[in-house]
Amino acid sequence: MKSYSAVVALAGLVSSVAAHGFISSPTPRQPGQGLKAACGDQVYNQQSSDHFGNVQGALQNLQGSQPDCRMWHCKGVPFSDAGEVFDYTPGQVIPMKVEIRAPHDGVANVSIVKVSSDTVIGQPLISWDQYALTSSPLSQHPDWTSFDIKMPDVSSECAKAGDCVIQWYWDAPKISQTYESCIDFKMGGGSGGSAPSPSASAAPASSAAPKPSSAAPATSATPTATVPAATPTPSKVEEVATPTASSGAGEGSTLPKSFTIDSFITWLRANAGSDTATKVSRAVAERAHPRAFRV
Ligand SMILES: *[C@@H]1O[C@H](CO)[C@@H](O)[C@H](O)[C@H]1NC(C)=O
Numbered sequence: 001m002k003s004y005s006a007v008v009a010l011a012g013l014v015s016s017v018a019a020h021g022f023i024s025s026p027t028p029r030q031p032g033q034g035l036k037a038a039c040g041d042q043v044y045n046q047q048s049s050d051h052f053g054n055v056q057g058a059l060q061n062l063q064g065s066q067p068d069c070r071m072w073h074c075k076g077v078p079f080s081d082a083g084e085v086f087d088y089t090p091g092q093v094i095p096m097k098v099e100i101r102a103p104h105d106g107v108a109n110v111s112i113v114k115v116s117s118d119t120v121i122g123q124p125l126i127s128w129d130q131y132a133l134t135s136s137p138l139s140q141h142p143d144w145t146s147f148d149i150k151m152p153d154v155s156s157e158c159a160k161a162g163d164c165v166i167q168w169y170w171d172a173p174k175i176s177q178t179y180e181s182c183i184d185f186k187m188g189g190g191s192g193g194s195a196p197s198p199s200a201s202a203a204p205a206s207s208a209a210p211k212p213s214s215a216a217p218a219t220s221a222t223p224t225a226t227v228p229a230a231t232p233t234p235s236k237v238e239e240v241a242t243p244t245a246s247s248g249a250g251e252g253s254t255l256p257k258s259f260t261i262d263s264f265i266t267w268l269r270a271n272a273g274s275d276t277a278t279k280v281s282r283a284v285a286e287r288a289h290p291r292a293f294r295v
Pocket residue numbers: 107108109111120123124169171213214
């Protein structure tokens with residue numbers, strides 16, 4: 001018998017727990033006046049009180065038109081907010097530390113990003129297919145928060161302060177939350193001053209386009225309800241399916257993560273009444289909309 005785990009989505013059981021993370025070493029770019037100027041007061045206020053938040057949350061704080069705000073690049077914090085600009089050499093091994101305050105299942109990588117075009121140079125320096133899994137204590141995965149990267153030779157692209165950043169990128173697609181934190185550096189190019197000049201950050205206004213892969217916000221956190229097409233009373237189903245905090249099977253319980261149509265109907269009968277259960281049961285039996293359930 002088939003298991004319709006995705007139906008869980010209709011009950012709104014996908015909790016939107018906020019994850020939290022930021023680079024702690026080497027010293028990353030921190031929100032400052034540059035962020036305020038580019039992305040507005042509200043974005044600045046939120047990030048300066050909690051710089052561990054995610055890009056999507058920051059985007060929600062955007063007010064009005066902020067054409068200079070590049071939220072998908074270092075979470076909007078521009079070069080003018082750079083603190084230290086590190087001098088790195090090709091082949092240099094750099095120990096990095098990340099602080100994950102609240103984990104959530106995702107993927108992550110660290111890459112060198114060319115600021116003017118917001119493009120990654122070469123391959124990621126390190127990447128994880130599974131990162132900050134909620135199911136696994138952080139203490140068992142020291143490599144998620146403490147690791148080495150080895151610098152490639154990017155001296156031709158990254159000679160000047162403000163040309164490039166090392167960007168840590170953590171994406172938790174199930175909750176549509178993406179985390180970014182950047183380290184400023186330069187390579188070769190002689191002894192340049194490390195004080196950021198405002199003009200450097202103002203230049204690349206043309207590349208404000210968000211990263212394609214992560215551009216679509218809030219697509220995965222709340223999959224659209226999967227049953228409505230099959231049931232004559234979708235709103236009622238949604239309403240009654242709103243989860244309670246209790247656990248265990250049967251009446252008043254939340255839906256299990258995985259269940260069959262039969263157990264779903266049983267659950268509906270207990271929680272939504274036989275009327276709704278019968279309607280859903282009929283709709284399923286008739287298979288009027290075979291694709292109404294996403295598997
Ligand atoms: C880093 O990971 C994200 C999320 O999987 C992905 O979209 C992006 O392409 C990766 N970056 C690189 C340089 O591979």
